[in-house]
Amino acid sequence: MARPANRIINAKLVLLGDMGTGKTSLVLRFIKGQFFDNQEPTIGAAFFTQILSLSEATVKFDIWDTAGQERYHSLAPMYYRGAAAAVVVYDISSMDTFVRAKKWVEELQRQGNTNLVMALVANKSDLDPKREVQNEDAEQFAQENGMFFIETSAKTARNINNLFFEIAKRLARTL
Ligand code: GDP
Ligand code: MG
Numbered sequence: 001m002a003r004p005a006n007r008i009i010n011a012k013l014v015l016l017g018d019m020g021t022g023k024t025s026l027v028l029r030f031i032k033g034q035f036f037d038n039q040e041p042t043i044g045a046a047f048f049t050q051i052l053s054l055s056e057a058t059v060k061f062d063i064w065d066t067a068g069q070e071r072y073h074s075l076a077p078m079y080y081r082g083a084a085a086a087v088v089v090y091d092i093s094s095m096d097t098f099v100r101a102k103k104w105v106e107e108l109q110r111q112g113n114t115n116l117v118m119a120l121v122a123n124k125s126d127l128d129p130k131r132e133v134q135n136e137d138a139e140q141f142a143q144e145n146g147m148f149f150i151e152t153s154a155k156t157a158r159n160i161n162n163l164f165f166e167i168a169k170r171l172a173r174t175l
Pocket of ligand 2: 023024025040065066067068
């Protein structure tokens with residue numbers, strides 16, 4: 001019999017990555033199961049909560065999405081403060097966004113939180129015919145930086161739940 005999921009973990013999760021990579025779309029797909037082709041870039045300094053139950057724990061995510069501040073390639077320190085998990089997103093059809101994703105990882109590392117669970121997300125996998133970024137390169141970068149790598153599509157819903165479940169599992173192991 002599975003152990004009761006009696007341990008509750010509160011975890012702040014922040015999304016990083018360039019504008020247009022699909023951060024808001026990933027969150028809306030995860031929380032509401034919806035996708036919009038014309039996602040408003042500045043839908044608000046969004047804050048969402050979502051609960052995932054694992055056999056080992058219940059994880060309550062406080063998800064912080066940007067309101068377009070990433071346009072200026074930096075985010076306020078309060079955005080990162082207290083984060084337990086970070087999701088860095090790029091678009092597989094844009095090499096620029098992958099180059100920028102590496103910069104976002106550097107910025108994260110400057111925050112100095114060594115326990116942070118970090119995911120590198122290759123979004124828009126449905127745009128494979130227009131691919132500019134090879135998974136091998138991203139996987140290698142992820143490995144070098146203690147992140148896990150996952151390819152998603154907010155459009156088709158591919159791996160969206162797996163992304164958040166994997167983060168929850170890692171949080172349950174580290175927190
Ligand atoms: P953000 O600026 O990082 O929050 O990106 P958005 O979530 O606003 O998405 C930017 C654009 O990319 C929107 O037009 C979305 O519909 C589109 N988009 C997001 N995710 C995907 C995806 O997985 N596949 C495709 N084809 N388009 C996506
Ligand atoms: Mg957004």
